[in-house]
Amino acid sequence: MNASGRLAKESAERALWLMHGGFLAVDRAWRIIFAHPDAERLLAPSRQLLGQVLWDAVPALRSPGMEEACRQAAAEGRPTELDIRSDTGRRLHVRLAPLPDGLTLGITDISSTRRRPAEAKEAVTEGTAVERTMRTVELTRALAGAVTGHDVADVMATHMVPLFGAKGVGVWAHENGRAFLMGSAGHSKESLRRFEGTRIAELPASAQTFIEGTLDFISSAEEFISRYPALADLPAASGAQAWAVLPLIASGRTVGASCVTYDRPHAFSNEERTLFTAMSGMVAQAMERARLYDAEHRRAQEFQRGLLPRHLPALPAVTTAARYQPTGDGTDVGGDWYDVIPLSAEQVALVIGDVMGHGLSEAVTMGRLRTAVRTLADLEQPLDECFFHLNEVVSGLGDDFYATCLCMVYDPASRMCQAITAGHPPPAVLRPDGTSYFPDLPVNSPLGAATPPFDTAEFSLPDGTLLALYTDGLVESGGLDIDEGMGRLARHLHPARPQEAETLDDLCDRLIATLLPGRRSRDDSALLVARTHALAPEDISCRQLDDDPTAAGQARAHVRAQLAAWDLDELIMTTELVASELVGNVVRHARGPITLRLLRGRTLVCEVADASPAMPRIRRAADTDESGRGLQLIAAVTSRWGARYTGSGKCIWTEQPLPTGPLGERVSYESA
Structure with a gap:
């Protein structure tokens, strides 16, 4: 018997001892589990009743029809009353009341055919005793649960x-x-x-x-x-x-x-x-x-909220919303997570993952993985390299830890999306024309069980595409297999009322309510939805430079012309300096072709790409050194800078805040 059952039994016994009357309670095996002293006095004053089979312990209950009446009352769940005669010759009135796990017997002595009014009143009161007994047992069982x-x-x-x-x-x-x-x-x-x-x-x-x-x-x-x-x-x-x-x-x-x-x-x-x-x-x-x-x-709840993003960032590349739904077994922490990570050049990483199982240890593992993903994303390593390191992290936790993960990197300038999955279901994609599909991503094993290398996929996304990233708890609920659940998800991505605008938060709530009726599931579930927003062509300027010392001058001229066209004259001098220094480093230390790109988004982005994989690093220059101060200068005049690998080499990027308007507000150049 579990703790709740023991508590219910002990509580019921305490309550019944305080009541008056002859009561017996038996379990499904007809063993007596409670005997009020009045019942022992009436039925078998010299016998030990507890633990005995009802028919063996009380000979009076062997009377014709008694055992049949007891079994019928228990089977049909219907109270029954009948009269019997005890071993001492007393006439007894027995009320049989079924319980979920047995039967109670309320016993009243009716030997005297002529009772005083007070006794008659007591008999009427006894008539409600069985019902009160049943309600008392039901109350104690409910309190235990x-x-x-x-x-x-x-x-x-x-x-x-x-x-x-x-x-x-x-x-x-x-x-x-x-x-x-x-x-x-x-x-x-x-x-x-x-x-x-x-x-x-x-x-x-x-x-x-x-x-x-x-x-x-x-x-x-x-x-x-x-x-x-x-x-x-x-x-x-x-x-x-x-x-x-x-x-x-x-x-x-x-x-x-x-x-x-x-x-x-x-x-x-x-x-x-x-x-x-x-x-x-x-x-x-x-x-x-x-x-x-x-x-x-x-x-x-506080622990789970601390592990998941408190607020999703507002980015020009995507509009996002997310939900986390714990399992329906009362455990409010689990291993499902999601994240939205801003990258350079207005790119964004959409991440969702699931540590196998749910509970405190899985939540801790999830926190480690989410931190590792953000760290690797900040280093801007290629996706397959990131997942190589994530696999090492999970493998180092032990043989019992596995996790699935899906990561998508969206570039609003090219409208291209790179995706990688480790045992995770693919995202649902709803195109602006109303058609939906699941991208055919290369199959990689879950983290902790995978053998690198990891394969990636790349595909284009039209402006305004809706993406839905999810964990299996959302699509395998309600007895559906994962394919059926994914189909339901894709169908319900379409607006419930096409004529009415629906926010992404409303969409998340609708999907949770539809796919998880009653908000209960056998597993944790996470949902991350995003709508893509491509950069407008007029916010992108790209120039191929000559691979010789004249490249720096070409870069400065392009910067002056483009920033003047964007009405960003305040940033011309600084951006000229940054572009000239970056292009000069390529000419001296790397190799072409050299590409200069300017992006106007949340910030002004200046990028210089070349064909060399060698990454720059800041070093401390001595007083007599003639070089080594370029990156220090760039770090001083920009808000952020960094480097990332490309398919043909690397790209060095910088960010500068856009100028503010007359009232101090930041001028926004986001396209509609």
Whole structure:
């Protein structure tokens, strides 16, 4: 039996011991798992009943039709009543009530044919005992399965209110000296939210007593007002006329309070008071477990948020939106991740990955991989080189770690996209004309199991193309295989209402709601959508230079003419210096052909490409050195600079911020 089952059984037994009457409870194997002393007295005063098979332990139950009635009641789930005679000759009335895991027997002595009125009233009360027993067991089982504080409040509303024939219930949790409403039923939350977040110590004395949950049973509105004058308006606001105020105490500490209300005056019997007290202890234990779960849940959410991007960057090349959906088993951390990484020349890398499994260790591995991807992207290594190093990272974690990953690098100047996958499903692509497809990418094994080299693919993307990168948890949910799920994803990329504009955030929400009904999945899932925006031709200027000392002069002339055409006269002098220095380095230390390119986007980008793979590096020049200061000068006059490999050599690039307008705003040259 698991922990929840043991708790339910122990709680039910504590509650039943506090009730009057002869009760037996048996499991599915007909072994007696609970025996009230009254039942032992009536049936077998000299026998040990617990653990025995019902028919063997109680000879009276072997009477004709008794075993058949028990089995039929358990099989059909329908209460049954019949009379039997005990070994001592007493006539007994037996009520059979089925439970999810067995059967209860309520036993009443009806030997006397002429009972006094008080006894007759007691017999009527006993008639409701079996139903109360069933509701008590159901309540304890539900409390054992409650996970969050809101679950506990829902269980009380669903089970405790009908158990006591009450009108409603309110449940508060105490955290750091403050009261927070976890849930209510039967009356407006507005009448109870007056305590929400308030510091209990700052409330009037009588209000403190109420919200702290000092055990109290109040039979009328007049008695409530006299007991809690600071809350004199509460009876009218809530519509309640009687109250059972219960403290929720676990491990000697008050974890909350509960209030069960009635819609008319109610005199609480001793049995009700005793049962309320027992129930409050069980609710308190459930609240304490829920408090620990809620705290762990918050930490898990904070941890996951810290590993994933808090905000996606606003870039001219793409508009993006993303969602992460944890698995439906209550684990809120996992190994799925996504990222949008700005690169040089307005390029952007779209990354999505999935560490096999879900949990804390997978989330930590995901954090390592995401950091490694960003580091390698900053170095601007070729995609196959990046994945070579990522494979080494995952392999170094051990034989039990595997991850899939998809990376796409989009160049808004050429509208070309380079993609690589390691065991990850391909992206869904929706063209501006409304057709969709999945690119045919080379198959590479998952990271940690791959054998380099990694193969890449390159294809063009029309301006305005929609990309959807996802993990398998999004497309393998709901009993669908991955091919069916991918087909559904591609179909739902189209706007639900073509005549209405849909933002990418709205698209993400719609895809999650459609592909993950109820937002529950057997696996974590991540979704990253992006719409491409190509640079306008008028924002790109490219010039092939001669491979000789005249190249620097040609570069300066091109810079002057182009920046003047772009109304960027403020940047002419600096850009001339940068272009002249970069071209001079190629002439002296590398080889042609030499290409100068200017891009006008978020910043002014100046690039010089050559055919040499040798990368430049900054070094400290001595006082007598005649060279070695060029890159230091470039770093001083630009906001960023770097180098990347190309198919024919390398490219050195620099960025300069665009000038600001008269009111200090940055002038934007992004194309529509």
